[in-house]
Amino acid sequence: MSGPLCPAPAAPPCRAGLGRPRTAWRLRVRTALLLMGMLALLPAGPGRLSTPQAHASATHEPKPPAPLDWDARERALIRSLGPWPAAALSLEERQAVNPLAGRPQAIVLGQSLFSDPRLSGNGQVSCASCHEPARRFTDGRPTSIGLADLERNTPSLNDLAGQRWFGWDGGSDSLWAASIRPLLDAREMGGSAQRVDEVLRADTAYRQAAQALKPFIARPADASEQEHSLVLAAMALGAWMETLQSPRTPFDVFRDALLSEQQSGGALAGLAASPLSAAAQRGLRLFLGKGNCSLCHGGPAFTHGEFHDIGIAFLLPARWPGQAPRVDPGRYRGIERVLSDRYNQAGPWSPDPQGARARLLRQTLLQHRNWGEWKIPSLRQLRHSAPYMHAGSHASLREVIRHYSALNEERLHLDGEALLKPLNLSAREEDDLLAFLDSLSSP
Ligand code: HEC
Ligand code: HEC
Secondary structure (H helix, E strand, O other), rough: OOOOOOOOOOOOOOOOOOOOOOHHHHHHHHHHHHHHOHHHHHHHHHHHHHOHHHHHHHHHHHOOOOOOOOOOHHHHHHHOOOOOOOOOOOHHHHHHHOOOOHHHHHHHHHHHHOOOOOOOOOOOOOHHHHHHHHHHOOOOOOOEEEEOEEEOOOOOOOOOOOOOEEEEOOOOOOOOHHHHHHHOOOOOOOOOHHHHHHHHHHHHEEEEEHHHHHHHHHOOHHHHHHHHHHHHHHHHHHHHHOOOOOOOHHHHHHHHHHHHHHHHHOHHHHHHHOOOHHHHHHHHHHOOOOOOOHOOOOOOOOOOOOEEEOOOOOEEOOOOOOOOEEEEEEHHHHHHHOOOOOOOOOOOOOOOOOOOOHHHHHHOEEEEEEEEEEOOOOOOOHHHHHHHHHHHEEEHHHHHHHHHOOOOOOOOOOHHHHHOOOOOOOOHHHHHHHHHHOOOOOO
16 A cells, blocks of 8 residues: 555654744744854754855864754654654554464564574575674665575564565565565575475474464464464564564654653753754754655654655666666555465455454555555664665665755656655755764664
């Protein structure tokens, strides 16, 4: 589904007005700050940030920096970017998607299977070969390599609990269905239900866990014992991945301090102890305002989990000279995939085939606009997951920011065009946005 732009219940108001009321009080504060020679720290309209004076004074930023004066709209948006860790869905809701969710034995089994290469066709590739735990579950390559080359970038597996669509194209509608695909895909692990069944029987600890957990998964009449093992392994992997949450970041500390400072009537103690740099705060203002980034990258995980076209080329690079042009259709193919997936939430293995997730799936329509749409990625912990975008086309965050700054509008389809405009950022605005994005990573 790529319909509503801000579908999450906790989403900030979409397309709220950008104007900031300029009260007399605010003007007095501004004048005082000006007198203190802190021009660089002023809350600024887009114009001011790009003046040469402002740029020069950035080199004399005091430490710790004073917080900008945030208006009511900005505060509401900043509030909506937390809390972190985000509130989890209830166990009941999670088990309606995955009957093994929250079961300790399944989580332990899932964690071991994740690094077990015996599940693959040649006994050499595991989930962890591409989703390397030491690299926040990415592999550092533009596009990943399993038994053969893939066309897409390996995404991190952090913070996926509660999302509705998985894969850059949303080709799966649960974490466990997203685990079956690489197990069976000839280019990824090239495994089979039979293979998984053998591995679960070959190992005493696996055998005991499988015996204890299988009764929680209702086996459809037409399914084999081996397929039961495949689904069990995938659900255990899903139960484990659901627990992967990235740590708090400087931004989270700042957000909480800003909100508690507001509640306690203006005492700045919390903020002074844990501020973002002035540049990162200006970047945050850009992110919420002129950049309109939070429209798509909103909520505690900095994504609404839906799909958009931001003008990234979806023509695949030729593998050899003269190869006929190929495209990756993105969400368009993802919808086809998820609707025809035996392991989707409306399918025979779903624990709740009439539930909310299954209804969502049945309402998902294939539309021409889905061509070239991709899942909006989280912006947490990006310091550790270069390169970026669905095919790793952007090596650095500065390149990503320049993409938005010099956006090629002809590449966007009509729905994207309404939301995105070239931002024409100054060098200093680029630096500010970069400093803010960096505050969303922990060391
Ligand atoms: C060959 C490398 C490779 C292997 C092996 C691999 N993955 Fe992935 N994984 C990827 C790529 C590439 C994607 C993006 C796929 C897409 O867009 O369709 C992905 C996507 C995912 C996603 C969706 C993440 C998101 O942000 O939506 C999950 C979950 C996942 N993999 C879990 C697993 C599990 C569990 C295993 C082992 C059973 C595994 N992967 C094995 C490369 C790999
Ligand atoms: C219309 C929705 C939308 C808006 C507005 C938007 N983004 Fe994105 N963003 C996306 C989508 C979709 C992708 C993935 C595109 C792809 O992979 O081809 C993305 C990718 C990214 C990535 C790469 C992350 C990764 O893990 O690969 C970064 C960084 C990013 N955006 C930052 C921003 C910033 C900063 C802004 C504001 C200047 C912004 N975005 C505005 C939808 C949006």
